[in-house]
Amino acid sequence: MAEWAPARAGFMKKQTNIILGHLIWALGGILFARANIEGIFAFGTAYLALLILKGEKNIVTGLAGIIIGSLTVQNYSLLACLGGETLLYYLVLKNKKKDKNKALILGAAVLGASFLSGVLLFLWMKGLNTEEIIRVSARALIAAAFSLLLDHALADHHHILKATEKKEMSITLLIVISIALSGLNQVVFGYANLQIxxxxxxxxxIASRFGAGLGAGAGAVLGFLLQWNFGPESLINAGLYGLSGFIAGGFGKFGKPITCVAYVSAVLMFTFFVNSLIIPMHLLSSGLGLLLFLLLPQGGPKTNILKKRVVPEIETTVSKVKTLAEIFDQLAFGLHAAGVESCRLKPEVPELMNMLVERICKNCPNMSYCWEKEFYKTYNHLFDLFIKLENEESIETDHLPGEWRKTCGRFQEVILAARFILDQQKDRETWQKRMALNKDALAKQYKSVSDVIGHLAQELHSRHNQEEGRPLVWGRQQKNLIDIGIGTFVKEGNGISGDNFxxxxxxxxxxxxxxxxxxxxxEEAARMSSAALTILEQLLSTGFEPEGAVKALNSILVLRSPEESFVTVDMAILDVQEQKGRIIKIGAAPSYVKDGSDVKVLSTSSLPAGIFNEIEIPVVEISFTDEILILLTDGVIDAGKNIDVHRDWLKDMLEKTAVCTAQxxxxxxxxxxxxxxxxxMEDDGIVLVVKKKEKTFDKNKSSMENKH
Structure with a gap:
């Protein structure tokens, strides 16, 4: 019995949300069906087309709202056109939600259906003339434009519903709201005007949340587009609400009560000078709007303008963190410059000759003869010797000048010493190049650390640098989660897998x-893959970008013993809110994206991490709406190579497999x-399956269950 109460409460909440959703879609249909421009009712049909395009579950509810709205304004012509337009929209727009050209298809469908239904209606009723053709064309154009506008506005509505701290507001959403509010024209209860x-x-x-500028802009747009008659009255309303929004936004930092007083004062003042007869209606209606504003919590920062001051402890910390970031930046610059400079320091032939003279000729009895009397001949002989040794792996002594062979008492020692000096120099250059590459890799890591520390300082300064309270915000809870399934196997005879996730x-x-x-x-492969995963987790958790984290991993592996540092990386960065993802594949096996019965193979050509200092980071963009992503290692793909090398058995299997849970x-x-x-099994293998899932309340009060 104790478990029944939470389960019943969760069920009731779910039913309430469903009913509320139906009411919102129906209300939208009513308002857009009532809205018109000079008697042209074009917004209801566009609203219906968008519902069908997006495949909403509330199409019937929205259609019912459009019918009710049309009846309230006695617009029977819209009702007559509605049946044919609904059929055309369903035939053209069904299953076009993921089409790349869906905006073009939507606009063309609304334009064609609206024009065709209007022409047929007038032909059936009273025939066509020039005026009717113009009205039908205007209705079709307005409906097509509004359908695109509404589609864009609904795609950009997250920022306002979540009350994010963005300083701009979508103008398209504001226009859509204005059109919806115009559907409330002449809806009055006594002195209370619902539109006002x-x-x-x-x-x-808007003024309280975004300030005076956006408050004035929103007021002007809402005031001008309320009635769509484009007369002097619309200009007066635009000026009245624009100035009222500007004044209210100017007092927004003083709190809600002061903002409301400033707004009411502006409305009363402008109304008195423009038309004093409507003061009672404006006063009562604005008062009800103010009451609604005071009762509902807003997402804006609750600050006290008289108490706003910098916290000195945090300011000092920010300064130190910025200095630390600059130090790492300078270290990165110094290491990079040192690496470049060390590559340029290559000794010339005369320097090598000096080393040879110090080792062989200095203690020779013929020193004075060779380097004093025959200086130019000796210098040229040694110079030519070093040039030949650099270009040829071995030389014959017979190819050297005979005069030099006769006069030099240590000829063979000179040849051997010159070859030894050159070999020694080549080894030194090899290590210098490797050191330069390592310095460059280390410089890049220092640069990445500098960027992370700089971002941390900026975050501290922007978010926690003032003594302010934390605002209470009504935000939407995340609807989508990630469902993950894992499957593994190990090579026959082994007890541990070298593949990890x-x-x-x-x-x-x-x-x-x-x-x-x-x-x-x-065990060795398991150690390498586990170490690579640990490094990537630490870098990503610190704030590194995924591409930078992979480059840092590659540099760390290169600095280790090259015989033991190869590892493949298959990384998917998924965003459930934006419904998209990125795949980074470094020497990894192909990945698969299943969308219904369609399966797409994602593959890149890149080497594993830990081989070269410079590494390419191939990135593949994907959509993550209803798709299922499968990441795996080459051991899984190679399991079917003995049957048919040229056949992708996994792709064939996924095309035939019905949608199920990730596990x-x-x-x-x-x-x-x-x-x-x-x-x-001839190799280790791992499969990682990822898909979206919805969360709903289960019978336990605080736990969630998965709805697949």
Whole structure:
């Protein structure tokens, strides 16, 4: 009995949300069906087309709202056109949600359906003339334009609903709101005008949240577009609400009560000078809008302008962190310059000749004869010797000048010493180049550390540098989560897998999923892949960008013994809010994206990390809406090579497999791979399956269950 109460509460909350969603879509249909421009009702049909395009579950509710709205304004012509337009939209726009040209298809469908239905209606009723053709064309053009505008506005509505601290507001969403509010024209209850109530609330909210500039702009747009008659009255409303929003925004930092007083004063003053007869209606309606504004919490920062001051301790910390970032930046610059300079320091032939003279000729009895009497001949002989030794691996003494062979008492010693000096110099140059490459790699890591520390200082200064309270914000809870499934197997005869994976949360909506394959199999490969995953997790958690983290991993592996440092990296950075992702593949096996029965193979040509100092970072952009992402290692793909080398067995299997949970799909892939290899696995393998899932409340009060 104790468990029944939370379950029932969760069920009731879910039902309430469903009912509320239906009411919102129906209300949108009513408002857009009532909205018109000079008697042209074009917004309802565009609203219906967008619902069908997006495949919303509330199409019937929205259609019912459009019918109710049309009946309230006695617009029977829209009702007559609605049936044919609905059928055309369903035929053209169904399943076009993911089409790249969906905006073009939407506009063309609305334009064609609106024009065709209008022409047929007038032909059936009273025939066509020039005026009717113009009205039908205007309605079709307005409907097509509004459908595109509404599509863009709904795609950009997250910033306002989540109350994010962005300093700009989507103008398209503001225009859509104005059109919806124009559907409330002449909706009056006594002295309370519903249109004025909502406009006052919106102007106050925007002015308080974004300041005087955007408050004035929002007031002007809302005031001008409320009635769509483009007459002097619209200009007066634009000026009235624009100036009221500007004044309210100027007092926004003093709190809600002061903002409301400033707004009411501006409205009363302008209304008195423009038309004093409507003061009672404006006063009551604006008062109700103010009451709504005061009752609902806003997302703006709650600051006291008289108490706003810098916290000295945090300011000192920020200064020290910035200095530390500059130090790492200078270290990076110095190491990079030192690496470049060391590559240029190559000794010339005369320097090598001096080394030879110090070792051989200095103690020779013929020193004075060779380097005093025959200086030019001796110098030229040694210079030619070094040039030949540099260009040829071995030389014959017979090819050297005979006069020199006769006069030099240590001829063979000179040849051997010259060859030794050159070999020694080549070894020195090899190590200098490697040291320069390592210095350059270290310089890049210092630069990345400098950037991370600089971002930390900026975050400290921008977010926590003032004594302010934390605002209470009504925000939407994240609807989508990530469902992960894992499947593994090891090579026959081994007890540990050399393939590993990890999941690193980057933010509340973004996660990095990583699969690593160490070189070879067994314990050594497991150690390498585990170390690579640990390094990547630490770098990503610190604030490194994914590409920078992979480059840093490559540099660390290169600095180790090259015989033991090869590892492949397959990283997916997924954002459930933006519904997209990026795949970084470093020597990794192909990945697969399953969208229904369609399967796309993602592959790149790159070497594993740890081989060269410079590494290419191939990035593949993907959509992450209803798709399923499969990351795996080459051991899984190679399980079917004994049956058909040229056949991609996994792609064929995924095309035939029905959509299921991530874990079930991972287990199916592993079982199929074992079956293809007759359970005699020749390599380690791991499969990581990722898909989105919705979360709902279960019977436990604070836990969540997955809805696949």
């Amino acid at each position: 109530i909502l406009v006052s609330f919106l102007v106050l909210s 990890n999941a690193v949360p980057l933010s509340s909506t973004k996660m990095a999923l990583i699969v690593c394959d160490g070189m070879g199999v067994g 079930e799909m991972a287990e199916k892939i592993i079982e199929e791979a074992k079956k293809m290899a007759n359970h005699k």
